Amino acid sequence: MSTSLTPKQQRFLTFVRRYTLRNGHAPSYEEIMSALxxxxxxxxxxxxxxxxxxGYLDRSKGPNGKRALTLIGExxxxxxxPLLGLIAAGEPIEALENAESVDVPTPFAHPDNFVLKVKGxxxxxxxxxxxDYIIVRKTRTAESxxxxxxxxxxxxxxxxxxxxxxxxxxxxxxxxxxxxxxxRNDNFHIQGVVLYSFREY
Amino acid sequence: MSTSLTPKQQRFLTFVRRYTLRNGHAPSYEEIMSALxxxxxxxxxxxxxxxxxxGYLDRSKGPNGKRALTLIGExxxxxxxPLLGLIAAGEPIEALENAESVDVPTPFAHPDNFVLKVKGxxxxxxxxxxxDYIIVRKTRTAESxxxxxxxxxxxxxxxxxxxxxxxxxxxxxxxxxxxxxxxRNDNFHIQGVVLYSFREY
DNA sequence: TAATATACTCGTAAGTTTCTCGTAAGTATT
DNA sequence: AATACTTACGAGAAACTTACGAGTATATTA
Numbered sequence: 001m002s003t004s005l006t007p008k009q010q011r012f013l014t015f016v017r018r019y020t021l022r023n024g025h026a027p028s029y030e031e032i033m034s035a036l037x038x039x040x041x042x043x044x045x046x047x048x049x050x051x052x053x054x055g056y057l058d059r060s061k062g063p064n065g066k067r068a069l070t071l072i073g074e075x076x077x078x079x080x081x082p083l084l085g086l087i088a089a090g091e092p093i094e095a096l097e098n099a100e101s102v103d104v105p106t107p108f109a110h111p112d113n114f115v116l117k118v119k120g121x122x123x124x125x126x127x128x129x130x131x132d133y134i135i136v137r138k139t140r141t142a143e144s145x146x147x148x149x150x151x152x153x154x155x156x157x158x159x160x161x162x163x164x165x166x167x168x169x170x171x172x173x174x175x176x177x178x179x180x181x182x183x184r185n186d187n188f189h190i191q192g193v194v195l196y197s198f199r200e201y
Numbered sequence: 202m203s204t205s206l207t208p209k210q211q212r213f214l215t216f217v218r219r220y221t222l223r224n225g226h227a228p229s230y231e232e233i234m235s236a237l238x239x240x241x242x243x244x245x246x247x248x249x250x251x252x253x254x255x256g257y258l259d260r261s262k263g264p265n266g267k268r269a270l271t272l273i274g275e276x277x278x279x280x281x282x283p284l285l286g287l288i289a290a291g292e293p294i295e296a297l298e299n300a301e302s303v304d305v306p307t308p309f310a311h312p313d314n315f316v317l318k319v320k321g322x323x324x325x326x327x328x329x330x331x332x333d334y335i336i337v338r339k340t341r342t343a344e345s346x347x348x349x350x351x352x353x354x355x356x357x358x359x360x361x362x363x364x365x366x367x368x369x370x371x372x373x374x375x376x377x378x379x380x381x382x383x384x385r386n387d388n389f390h391i392q393g394v395v396l397y398s399f400r401e402y
Numbered sequence: 403t404a405a406t407a408t409a410c411t412c413g414t415a416a417g418t419t420t421c422t423c424g425t426a427a428g429t430a431t432t
Numbered sequence: 433a434a435t436a437c438t439t440a441c442g443a444g445a446a447a448c449t450t451a452c453g454a455g456t457a458t459a460t461t462a
């Protein structure tokens with residue numbers, strides 16, 4: 001970016017990026033120190049100060065935040081994910097013939113993620129309207145409380161997922177709508193977990 | 202206060218999630234305590250309080266409810282930032298009447314951040330086109346090399362900021378375009394630092 | 403070649419925030 | 433009343449980050 005990076009600074013940044021990616025949180029100063037072979041925290045601090053000053057790093061929790069290092073800038077290269085199909089409540093998911101793709105915020109770039117476009121107004125109960133896009137992480141399982149894309153007897157739906165001892169409860173994201181009980185007899189499959197939705201402006 | 206989780210807090214949340222998933226109901230404080238190796242209920246309570254406060258947990262049965270811990274929709278929570286106005290090169294920033302707001306990637310949720318929409322094609326030199334949105338952190342100062350939203354004699358611009366001994370240099374993000382020299386006589390104000398830009402789909 | 407930045411390193415001593423312990427008391431259930 | 437939990441508080445250890453002072457290489461400039 002600004003003053004271009006020296007090789008050692010690159011190395012530093014690369015380490016932070018990798019670590020964050022792998023562990024879900026940023027490294028501590030001490031971890032950086034031993035990973036990069038420094039023998040003083042001061043050195044780590046020097047890098048952080050320099051890189052922050054030049055706009056490559058940021059401390060997401062304000063000063064004194066622990067494990068708060070976050071990369072910024074990076075080239076704003078907007079990531080693209082495949083747009084796999086159209087989803088409408090109560091219908092099967094409609095696949096698209098030619099694989100389009102759409103720009104998404106970089107943090108969501110991941111090989112297991114894909115995008116669906118919402119069709120019709122039948123999902124307003126989930127605060128999701130016609131034309132909206134949802135970013136989905138492909139998975140067969142979900143944690144309780146996550147918003148999932150699921151098929152019940154072939155019909156698509158978008159709900160919060162609550163497994164119960166003898167079946168599954170699906171809550172719409174709008175409390176005014178009824179809870180759906182899925183029994184053992186129903187053909188129920190989770191297609192993925194919704195990470196994010198964005199709207200066409 | 203969208204504080205992010207520390208590793209230990211993650212671990213706590215993960216345990217609650219797993220337990221709930223497997224047993225159909227939430228763990229009691231004591232179960233959490235022994236599972237996570239604490240030797241005091243106070244510790245469990247500390248986590249519950251902290252995580253509840255930060256919006257990761259909820260007590261579904263109100264206060265004093267037993268085994269009432271429930272996770273709150275972790276991934277989705279689409280952050281929204283206010284869309285403060287339109288920016289076009291060479292014009293003042295145009296404020297919007299009704300405060301709209303737009304979905305942004307969660308990491309950018311911060312009270313000091315806001316969004317501007319780019320108008321016209323006069324900023325292509327910065328790789329930013331008509332209709333794009335930029336996320337800006339409100340600040341009067343900037344570090345050398347950061348991309349800033351600035352006003353020069355009332356006219357908006359988007360450039361890399363390089364303070365010099367006797368004035369300021371503004372570099373467009375595209376090296377094919379000329380550098381702007383701001384002198385002491387110019388009326389120069391930084392409005393904020395650009396963190397991110399995203400495009401209309 | 404000498405002078406001078408620039409990039410980096412070390413050690414150590416604070417300073418903050420996160421996490422833990424213990425103990426005590428409050429609330430619902432049976 | 434006994435049982436099974438949740439809530440509250442104070443004190444402090446642990447885990448991390450910041451600040452400072454000084455020193456060594458490696459390039460840039462004069």
